Amino acid sequence: MLTFVAVLIIAGSMGLFTAFFPYPSHASCSVKWEFGEVCPSVxxxxxxxxxxxxxxxCTAKQRCGYEFLGRDTDVIRGTHTTPFLSFRDSFNFTFATSKNGCTVQGNSYSEAWYAVIDFGVNYCNLKNLVMGAQLDEQDPYYTETSNNTVCTMYSLAHCNLYT
Known part of the structure; x- marks a missing residue:
């Protein structure tokens, strides 16, 4: 049994599980956005x-339950509590001036220590705010960058369906 555990630890440290589980080890998401608008406005x-x-x-699905925790220089912080089961996620957005406007790094993570799979909720915590603020509309410089290795279930997330 000890040998089996040692093999699992070594395999995990070598990244061999990513073929079967391509997501972060904890339910979380990291997304980078580019906007053609100045950072203070974004x-x-x-x-x-x-x-x-x-x-x-929460009649509008999960477009509720947000809490603004404050802002520091170039960072805003908040939480989102899901209406069903009251799972709480923490998030932040970090802002940096870019050539065409503003680069925003968004991060969200589950506060439940045992959370691994989130069905894209941490991504949607961030994306719903971007869409709600209409930052993704009519902006020729708008881009979004993420993937499954840094954002749990990014490729499967459907924010209009589940959240």
Whole structure:
């Protein structure tokens, strides 16, 4: 039994499980966005959206249960609590001026220590705010970059269906 555990630890440290489980080891998501708008404007729009969705009435799926925790220089922080089962996720957005406007790094992670699979909820925590603030509309510089290795179930997430 000890040999089996040792083999699992070695295989895991070598990244051999990624063929079977291509996601982060904890339910989380990291996404990079480019916007053709100055960072203070992008930041204000996201903060406004978080505050607009701070209510508990979740008739609009998961576009509720957000909490704005504050801002530091170039960073805003918040949480999202799911209406079903009340899972709480923490998130942040970090802003940096870029050539065409603003680069935003978004991160969300489950506060439940045992969470591994999230069906894309951590991605949708971030993406729903971007869509709600209409930052993804009519912006020729808009891009989004992520993948399954840094964002749990990114390729399967369907924010309009599940959240």
């Amino acid at each position: 930041e204000d729009r996201l903060v406004t959206q978080i505050k607009e969705w701070s209510h508990k009435d």
